[in-house]
Amino acid sequence: MLENKGIFAPHAKQVDEAKQGEVFTCDTSNPTDKHFYIESYGCAMNFSDSEIVASILSNNGYSATTDIESSDLILINTCSIREKAEDKVRKRLRIFDKVKRAKPDTMIGVLGCMAERLKTKFLEEEKLVDFVVGPDAYRDIPSLITSAEEGERSVNVLLSREETYADIAPVRLNSNGVTGYISIMRGCDNMCSFCVVPFTRGRERSRDLFSIISEAQDLFDRGYREVTLLGQNVDSYKWSNPETNKAVTFANLLEQVALVNPLLRVRFSTSHPKDITNDVLHTIAKYKNICDYIHLPAQSGSTRILELMNRTYTREWYQERINAINRIIPGCAISSDIITGFCTETEAEHQETIDLMKWAKFSLTYKFYYSERPGTLAERKYEDDIPYEVKKRRLAEIVAVQLEISKEHNDRDIGKTFEVLIEGDSKKSKDDFKGKNSHGKLIVFPKSQNLSPGDYVQVLITDATSATLKGHIVNE
Numbered sequence: 001m002l003e004n005k006g007i008f009a010p011h012a013k014q015v016d017e018a019k020q021g022e023v024f025t026c027d028t029s030n031p032t033d034k035h036f037y038i039e040s041y042g043c044a045m046n047f048s049d050s051e052i053v054a055s056i057l058s059n060n061g062y063s064a065t066t067d068i069e070s071s072d073l074i075l076i077n078t079c080s081i082r083e084k085a086e087d088k089v090r091k092r093l094r095i096f097d098k099v100k101r102a103k104p105d106t107m108i109g110v111l112g113c114m115a116e117r118l119k120t121k122f123l124e125e126e127k128l129v130d131f132v133v134g135p136d137a138y139r140d141i142p143s144l145i146t147s148a149e150e151g152e153r154s155v156n157v158l159l160s161r162e163e164t165y166a167d168i169a170p171v172r173l174n175s176n177g178v179t180g181y182i183s184i185m186r187g188c189d190n191m192c193s194f195c196v197v198p199f200t201r202g203r204e205r206s207r208d209l210f211s212i213i214s215e216a217q218d219l220f221d222r223g224y225r226e227v228t229l230l231g232q233n234v235d236s237y238k239w240s241n242p243e244t245n246k247a248v249t250f251a252n253l254l255e256q257v258a259l260v261n262p263l264l265r266v267r268f269s270t271s272h273p274k275d276i277t278n279d280v281l282h283t284i285a286k287y288k289n290i291c292d293y294i295h296l297p298a299q300s301g302s303t304r305i306l307e308l309m310n311r312t313y314t315r316e317w318y319q320e321r322i323n324a325i326n327r328i329i330p331g332c333a334i335s336s337d338i339i340t341g342f343c344t345e346t347e348a349e350h351q352e353t354i355d356l357m358k359w360a361k362f363s364l365t366y367k368f369y370y371s372e373r374p375g376t377l378a379e380r381k382y383e384d385d386i387p388y389e390v391k392k393r394r395l396a397e398i399v400a401v402q403l404e405i406s407k408e409h410n411d412r413d414i415g416k417t418f419e420v421l422i423e424g425d426s427k428k429s430k431d432d433f434k435g436k437n438s439h440g441k442l443i444v445f446p447k448s449q450n451l452s453p454g455d456y457v458q459v460l461i462t463d464a465t466s467a468t469l470k471g472h473i474v475n476e
């Protein structure tokens with residue numbers, strides 16, 4: 001999943017913690033509007049939620065700005081996943097304090113998981129914050145603003161069993177006009193012992209199938225060519241059609257979204273190893289426009305640690321799922337999340353994680369050292385006993401292992417030709433396009449005049465760095 005400042009997440013996965021970002025913008029500006037400025041941190045779900053919030057605000061006389069100093073409302077959509085994520089938010093609040101001191105009418109609202117975790121404590125700790133609102137209460141933002149304008153600082157952190165914001169058409173922020181997120185569910189019913197998400201996002205609930213399909217269709221009609229279906233555990237998507245009483249599974253949903261148009265690529269995140277079914281894998285194999293890429297967080301390669309983490313699968317189960325992916329979708333890219341230094345993890349168990357990474361040959365891993373979170377099962381039951389230096393050293397070791405694996409992957413791609421969806425100009429040069437192949441690999445190549453973002457193109461790979469493939473267009 002990802003604590004990151006304000007950037008629009010590059011793909012389904014939570015945005016990497018270390019990434020720096022920019023601020024959201026959109027093009028709904030109206031001269032009579034008040035202006036809001038929003039920064040988002042954390043996973044793709046948070047970025048997607050900020051688009052719901054932008055929609056609610058734009059229906060209430062606000063438009064987005066990137067200029068914090070001239071804004072009337074500053075929002076920060078926060079993440080609690082690791083301690084560092086919360087530290088980053090506190091640092092940003094010190095900057096906002098300065099803006100508010102210079103312009104006291106500016107409202108400051110704290111949104112997201114840290115708002116949910118700290119609730120009223122936030123108002124006690126942060127004197128310049130005007131309102132605090134949790135992930136299921138965004139419809140209430142206009143009235144929280146009104147209360148704040150009347151001098152009453154307030155909090156709404158009610159979690160809901162039903163809220164999916166299905167009827168709210170997100171206002172796309174910082175969009176490249178080609179790739180977009182669609183939230184298909186909210187919350188999480190798993191209780192991974194290290195994880196704060198079930199406490200900050202509440203119970204799992206799935207969104208109405210028809211609203212998902214119409215959002216995908218709408219994006220396609222507006223020129224988008226890739227959607228990423230988002231949920232903390234997409235494989236447990238479950239919705240019943242009230243007219244037919246027929247249950248819709250994630251495999252059914254994937255198929256329906258793939259059928260919107262063969263030119264619309266479909267991605268999804270995140271899958272849980274205990275829940276991903278062969279039905280899902282067969283659906284991916286059946287449709288060319290469902291990308292051959294699965295993010296399947298392992299967390300650890302040791303069955304004993306997985307048990308302490310309450311992940312409810314063993315190393316062998318995880319390996320069997322990887323074998324099934326390789327069998328049913330040959331060549332599918334698989335990425336993962338790894339936590340090092342979880343409570344009581346031995347050197348031998350750390351080695352088991354390294355061995356699993358090498359065995360699975362992940363195309364990409366998001367790597368973290370364990371950060372104890374207040375209120376979680378692990379915090380209550382186990383001692384956070386691995387010294388910081390050991391956690392960091394183990395993390396450095398898995399970073400090095402992944403670099404090697406990624407390099408091997410990329411070297412193997414040289415000489416291959418991939419279909420690439422063009423997303424825009426490359427960061428480094430306006431003479432180059434960037435885009436991704438089905439495996440989610442970033443590919444940079446010289447532009448061609450008659451192509452533009454949203455087009456598909458065949459690219460022959462001629463060179464690779466550890467993160468990016470380079471090539472040139474063939475068979476235009």
Ligand code: SAH
Pocket residue numbers: 001002014081082194195196197231232233270271272297299337338339368369370371372373
């Ligand atoms: N729902 C997703 C992940 C959500 S959080 C899933 O189940 O995979 C994203 C990632 O953050 C997790 O996969 C885990 O690797 C990491 N993470 C979560 N809590 C953490 C903690 N307390 N310390 C370190 N990393 C953590």
Ligand code: SF4
Pocket residue numbers: 188189190191192195196197198232233272
């Ligand atoms: Fe957290 Fe586990 Fe739920 Fe993922 S599946 S959000 S790691 S509790």
Ligand code: F3S
Pocket residue numbers: 001002014041042043044045046078079080081112113196197200201
């Ligand atoms: Fe996402 Fe962070 Fe919340 S990873 S669900 S924003 S705690």
